[in-house]
Amino acid sequence: MSRSNLVPLSPQPLYVQIKDALRARILDGTYAPHSQMPSEHELCAIFEVSRITVRQALGDLQKEGLLFKVHGKGTFVSKPKAFQNVTSLQGFSEAMSSMGYEIVNQLRSFRIVKADRHIATRLNLPEGAPVAEIHRVRLLNREPVSLELTWVPEAIGKRLANADLVTRDIFLILENDCGVPLGHADVSIGAILADDDIVEALRVEDGSPVLRIERLTHDASGMPIDYEYLYFRGDAFQYRLRVDRQKPRRKAR
């Protein structure tokens, strides 16, 4: 592909066209995961553009997480992100092990604390009520992929303290050991930058993009029993879901 393959008279800046062309070739496997990209010099020749244009395209693809740089070695193609299908409520291990991933948890801390107002409100407890606070790092094929902060009422926490939190999901412990059938969860999904905690736990760079999930899980009777913040590495993970169209509102144009 040379410059003549780029769209002539396109309203898109040249570097955007090159970025789009490179992205398409990464996503269709022409540039394979972990392979080295052509050098900046080679890309300049291929596209017949200046180095600054190539650099801008590569820089943007790095921000998207499709490429990464190794100092002194060049630019490489990231491996495809792992993803969790969240169309139904599943624990991480439950969801990922069914796709052939190995999941292990590092238990970083487990302690009883007093619920602050925010956590107490979510769990429908009085402020200051004792809750178990659990910090775990989830390892996917031995690499850290998420930091998970969990709060559950003290009585449930005592049951969890005796369970194998290293290899098992809290969801399955709740259902199978504690006899608490799960109902639904309310989930909020946002994007933030990694802070010091996340940098240390997930071994990413300061300011890396992080998918932040807030999840409040209820038992089958609708009582909130498990409040969590899940921080996923943006460069390694996606959430996926299928949503169905329901009857559109009548008034909408």
Next chain:
Amino acid sequence: MSRSNLVPLSPQPLYVQIKDALRARILDGTYAPHSQMPSEHELCAIFEVSRITVRQALGDLQKEGLLFKVHGKGTFVSKPKAFQNVTSLQGFSEAMSSMGYEIVNQLRSFRIVKADRHIATRLNLPEGAPVAEIHRVRLLNREPVSLELTWVPEAIGKRLANADLVTRDIFLILENDCGVPLGHADVSIGAILADDDIVEALRVEDGSPVLRIERLTHDASGMPIDYEYLYFRGDAFQYRLRVDRQKPRRKAR
């Protein structure tokens, strides 16, 4: 609240305890949206800790998007993020206007292009087939909140070209003008850093956190008809959904 209110002998570093205390007070409204936070000096006095500890806590809350700094004026509380409930498939305007938001779209470009291999595969078209490519910025209460890149087959594109893309959702135009009932969408959600395009379109800083949604919408017969990348400002927006527990897999522990 003084240092004596912090948990003694807590395994958490002091700055984390202060961050958690401040976060709880932001989320419960003690520190109201748009209000100015106490100065670093005042926070040092309140918590009886050093300036470096206060700065680390404030810096992390800024990364989370709960606080923002105004040069020479101090630190302020961010307003709560807007959110879209994505439990069912809705257009952005359809979803947000039902919550009282005013939505307007800036149409940045509308052109017919040749589908690259990635887009062609998604839309089940031959590579190089003509598709309409639409770039829009969505304004929520007159502030840019998302950049949306849309590809649809040429025939649908011609219908959209005649419709009011400034105030109407593509979903509703498809259903009400084109007579195409929508079925389901496959959605992937990830976190990236803002690149130049996003910085310009959404007026955020370079390297800001961005929620990146890839969405492939199908008609009621299951045919893919609308492929999109949606880039949402991480500091202003969340995706929310409710997920239900389905029968757990029998083998799972």
